Every structure is written in structure tokens, then in C-alpha cells.
Amino acid sequence: MAAALAHELNQPLSAIRTYARASQMVMREPGRADELMQKIEREAARAGEVVQRLRNFFRSGASQLERIPVKQLIDGALAPLREDAEQHGIELRTDIEDEATELLVDRIQIETVLHRLVGNAIEAIDSTASAQRVIRIVTGRPDSGWVPVSVIDSGPGLSPEIAERLFEPFATTKPTGTGLGLAISRSMIEAHGAQLKAERSAYGARFCFSLPTAALKEGGNGHA
Numbered sequence: 663m664a665a666a667l668a669h670e671l672n673q674p675l676s677a678i679r680t681y682a683r684a685s686q687m688v689m690r691e692p693g694r695a696d697e698l699m700q701k702i703e704r705e706a707a708r709a710g711e712v713v714q715r716l717r718n719f720f721r722s723g724a725s726q727l728e729r730i731p732v733k734q735l736i737d738g739a740l741a742p743l744r745e746d747a748e749q750h751g752i753e754l755r756t757d758i759e760d761e762a763t764e765l766l767v768d769r770i771q772i773e774t775v776l777h778r779l780v781g782n783a784i785e786a787i788d789s790t791a792s793a794q795r796v797i798r799i800v801t802g803r804p805d806s807g808w809v810p811v812s813v814i815d816s817g818p819g820l821s822p823e824i825a826e827r828l829f830e831p832f833a834t835t836k837p838t839g840t841g842l843g844l845a846i847s848r849s850m851i852e853a854h855g856a857q858l859k860a861e862r863s864a865y866g867a868r869f870c871f872s873l874p875t876a877a878l879k880e881g882g883n884g885h886a
Contacts, residue, residue: 678709680745684698708770715770716774725854731764733762735765740754747784750787755798760804766875767854767873772850772854772873775871776813779847780797780813782843782844783866787866789818796815797813805872808856814869815868817867854873857872
């Protein structure tokens with residue numbers, strides 16, 4: 663649990679540091695400074711939520727489900743990542759086919775999964791000299807009560823040496839990586855009754871999973 667918390671808190675804490683430095687530079691611009699301080703407060707609150715939800719998840723496997731529209735979930739998850747992507751010259755695109763569909767998910771857990779997948783994609787693209795620098799988050803129409811979600815990047819794709827053990831704890835090719843991000847993400851998707859899968863896309867990597875809709879009958883079967 664300690665390793666998982668350290669891993670997942672890295673992103674919001676890094677964002678807090680970035681916003682704090684930026685706010686110091688724009689103190690003479692009250693409007694901009696206020697905006698940055700609000701972002702700091704939001705990221706600090708998210709860090710606290712991550713700690714609490716991960717603690718509950720690892721202790722008992724508990725999830726705090728709530729109704730939330732697909733678009734609101736995706737937009738909320740990507741908001742703190744857009745500035746990082748922009749700084750690396752990467753475009754974040756969303757293709758949400760049915761924006762109003764309500765999901766029944768643990769918002770913090772699914773945001774954590776999306777943060778990890780998009781964060782990994784940013785790092786993968788940044789490691790290449792490719793002119794195409796795009797990450798797409800695509801959701802489809804509900805199918806038997808489940809909404810398919812894909813995170814597709816234009817990076818170098820999945821290397822053969824890591825592909826077979828991609829979701830195993832501590833499997834990583836990063837010099838400073840813990841190898842826990844995808845393992846935690848897989849566990850959270852499985853807690854929602856689905857599976858997290860990875861495959862090569864036409865020009866990079868694709869990670870796919872499904873999320874249950876609020877209309878799905880409680881206690882329904884998992885989705886492959």
C-alpha cells in the first residue's frame with residue numbers, strides 16, 4: 663500500500679509544485695494568481711481523496727460508486743493533465759460518442775486509471791522524435807450496459823520484452839519506475855467488473871477497458 667500511495671500521489675504533488683512555482687511568477691497578476699491557487703487547492707484535495715480511496719481499496723476492496731456522465735468523468739480526469747501535455751507539445755483529443763450516458767463508478771479510482779494511462783502515454787511520446795504527438799481518449803456507445811473506453815497514443819508502442827508482463831507488479835522499463843501503475847490500474851478496473859487490456863494500435867499503443875452504466879442492473883455479470 664505504501665508503494666502504491668507513493669506512486670499515485672506523484673502526479674498531484676507534481677502538479678501542486680508546478681502551480682506553486684507559476685503562482686510565484688505571476689503574483690502581480692491577481693486574476694492569474696487566483697486561478698493558480700484554485701488549481702493548487704483542487705490538486706491538494708485530489709491527493710487527499712486518492713490517499714483515502716486507495717487505503718479503503720487495499721484494506722477491503724471497497725469502491726465508492728457514484729453516478730456521473732461519461733463526458734464529465736473524462737473531462738475531469740484530463741483537466742490536470744492538459745497543461746503537462748501542452749508543455750510537451752502533445753495534443754489531447756477526446757472522442758465521446760454518447761456524452762450524456764451516466765456511469766456508475768468510483769470516480770477517484772477511474773480518474774486514477776486515466777491519469778496513469780495518459781501519463782504513461784505522455785512519457786512514451788516524449789521519448790520519441792515522432793512528428794505526430796497525439797493522445798486520443800475514445801468512448802463508444804453503451805453495449806449491454808457497458809461503455810467501452812480506449813486510450814490511444816502515437817508513441818513507440820509496446821516493446822516485446824515488457825508486453826507479456828505489462829500488468830505484473832514491479833514490471834517496468836523506466837529507470838525510476840516502480841512498475842505499480844498498470845498493476846494498480848488493472849485491479850481498479852477489475853473491481854468494476856471489467857478488464858484492462860493493451861494492444862498495438864496503428865501507430866502506437868492502445869489500452870482498452872469498459873465501464874458500467876448506471877442503467878446496468880446491480881449485481882450484473884462482469885464484462886470481458
